[in-house]
Amino acid sequence: VARIVCRQISPRIADLAVNRELTAEAIRDGVADGADFVVLPELATSGYAFTDREEAAAVAVGPDHPLFGEWATAAGDALVVGGFCEAGADGRLYNSAAVVGRDGVRAVYRKTHLWDREKLVFTPGREPPPVITTTCGRIAVLICYDLEFPELTRSVALRGAELLLVPTNWPLVPRPEGERPPEVVIAMAAARTNRIFVACCDRDGSERGQEWTAGTALIDENGWVVATAKDGAAAANFELSRARTKTLTALSDLFADRRPELYDGLSAAGALR
Amino acid sequence: VARIVCRQISPRIADLAVNRELTAEAIRDGVADGADFVVLPELATSGYAFTDREEAAAVAVGPDHPLFGEWATAAGDALVVGGFCEAGADGRLYNSAAVVGRDGVRAVYRKTHLWDREKLVFTPGREPPPVITTTCGRIAVLICYDLEFPELTRSVALRGAELLLVPTNWPLVPRPEGERPPEVVIAMAAARTNRIFVACCDRDGSERGQEWTAGTALIDENGWVVATAKDGAAAANFELSRARTKTLTALSDLFADRRPELYDGLSAAGALR
Numbered sequence: 144v145a146r147i148v149c150r151q152i153s154p155r156i157a158d159l160a161v162n163r164e165l166t167a168e169a170i171r172d173g174v175a176d177g178a179d180f181v182v183l184p185e186l187a188t189s190g191y192a193f194t195d196r197e198e199a200a201a202v203a204v205g206p207d208h209p210l211f212g213e214w215a216t217a218a219g220d221a222l223v224v225g226g227f228c229e230a231g232a233d234g235r236l237y238n239s240a241a242v243v244g245r246d247g248v249r250a251v252y253r254k255t256h257l258w259d260r261e262k263l264v265f266t267p268g269r270e271p272p273p274v275i276t277t278t279c280g281r282i283a284v285l286i287c288y289d290l291e292f293p294e295l296t297r298s299v300a301l302r303g304a305e306l307l308l309v310p311t312n313w314p315l316v317p318r319p320e321g322e323r324p325p326e327v328v329i330a331m332a333a334a335r336t337n338r339i340f341v342a343c344c345d346r347d348g349s350e351r352g353q354e355w356t357a358g359t360a361l362i363d364e365n366g367w368v369v370a371t372a373k374d375g376a377a378a379a380n381f382e383l384s385r386a387r388t389k390t391l392t393a394l395s396d397l398f399a400d401r402r403p404e405l406y407d408g409l410s411a412a413g414a415l416r
Numbered sequence: 417v418a419r420i421v422c423r424q425i426s427p428r429i430a431d432l433a434v435n436r437e438l439t440a441e442a443i444r445d446g447v448a449d450g451a452d453f454v455v456l457p458e459l460a461t462s463g464y465a466f467t468d469r470e471e472a473a474a475v476a477v478g479p480d481h482p483l484f485g486e487w488a489t490a491a492g493d494a495l496v497v498g499g500f501c502e503a504g505a506d507g508r509l510y511n512s513a514a515v516v517g518r519d520g521v522r523a524v525y526r527k528t529h530l531w532d533r534e535k536l537v538f539t540p541g542r543e544p545p546p547v548i549t550t551t552c553g554r555i556a557v558l559i560c561y562d563l564e565f566p567e568l569t570r571s572v573a574l575r576g577a578e579l580l581l582v583p584t585n586w587p588l589v590p591r592p593e594g595e596r597p598p599e600v601v602i603a604m605a606a607a608r609t610n611r612i613f614v615a616c617c618d619r620d621g622s623e624r625g626q627e628w629t630a631g632t633a634l635i636d637e638n639g640w641v642v643a644t645a646k647d648g649a650a651a652a653n654f655e656l657s658r659a660r661t662k663t664l665t666a667l668s669d670l671f672a673d674r675r676p677e678l679y680d681g682l683s684a685a686g687a688l689r
Contacts, residue, residue: 255675255678256673256674256675257673258665258668259664259665259666259667259668260667262667263667267675270678271678271679288668288673291608291609291670292609292673292674292675292679293566293567293569293570293605293606293609294566294567294570294674294676294679294680295675295678295679296566297566297567297679298678298679318640319640322640325608325638325639328601328604328605328608328639329605329608329609329639331601331605332566332601332602332604332605332606333566333605335564335598335601335602336564336565336566336602365598366598366601366602367591367592367595391532392531392532393532394532394533394535394536395531395532395561397564400529400530400561400565401529401565401567402528402529402540402565402568403567405528405543405544405568405571406544406565406567406568406570406571407567407680
């Protein structure tokens, strides 16, 4: 069984020093809560609502930055997945997530689906989300808007991911009374249609007039929300091996029942706009 | 504006004569309610819980069967989408849906994703769901379990569908207190991630111990359920042209933001099982 702890912090815009402390503390809190995986929000080291690219560049860091050493120290035996504003060696900025264990940075994923004005600041990643084998099971890392592309979640599930860890910054959008945030509904469907676990770690607070949803959700392999944030954290224990079988009944299997010849290839070329 | 009326009837197993009356009456009721589209459940002419293939064969019909003439007469200016047990000219049985207007059968779709024991009775369709231009907008027809394949809903949306009409027979499955049927959650995500309207017409009653969900749902282009069944029917007015733009913000577009090079082709070959 893997214990996932999402720490729904409120990073301070463009203040690396404050966010270093805040994220390291959040990791320690997650580890104290027994986490095998600690998930932090998108852009946890930098905040989100930059006025321009220059402001983002001033707080961008590479994966060799000492703050990740602090994350590694705080992680202990847990694995941390958290968003950061990445200064690429190519001089570009990326909206990235680091996977950090006791020995340091294990992987970096650069968000491939940039939302709205992120396009004015960041370069989209060129590589699909990593699928990483851990002692607890196989995880994949996506960031926020990535999750809203069902072909992407399908492809990482087909590549063997059992658990999606998803740092997010969900802007608050209107929704009918009593409804969950729409991003959570999409995550529930991704979980159920792929029989995988999904953990979305959102952020709290507001930034320069941008209200955040604070919609952190842990979703089981049947697509049901089992935990949301309370006092800044959400946690759940997931038996990840349950995601290994896609069999639903004696004759039904979510993956074997696919008919790729009816849709693959259609999506790239067939758009009627 | 298009008015969609789902008639959540309870067909009688293996009784064509009764179901002919029942479906024609349901269409008349839908038309009386002002429908531009009347949707009936999956296998509305035959029932679902067959003991074996022979029982299904005994009530299977071709698209030239007079019952569709009755549907056409009842339809008037509306378009009807309803499930039927199809006797193919090839001697095979298909779990099909007919699109019927005043002039008769306009299209037949054969379910491509067969659920569980349907595989013992039916042959899966070889053609993707039809996308049909009507005076009210572009519709696509899927059947039940088809809807749970997000690559299929994506592909019909990319082909221009603005409204999915989905005859279903949803077997009742466990769900946490207060939750919607899981199939509805999946339909909501399909609507929102593609910015399309979705109308699922489920059936009512039970059959040989099989309880049905009676989960009919009409879902708008933002993914919200706007109507469920009451007294056997659900109706909504949808401005289908809203599904024509996929633009969410000045810089975000659900279709243009896709990164096909990161997932297309992966799904067919890349499965790690």
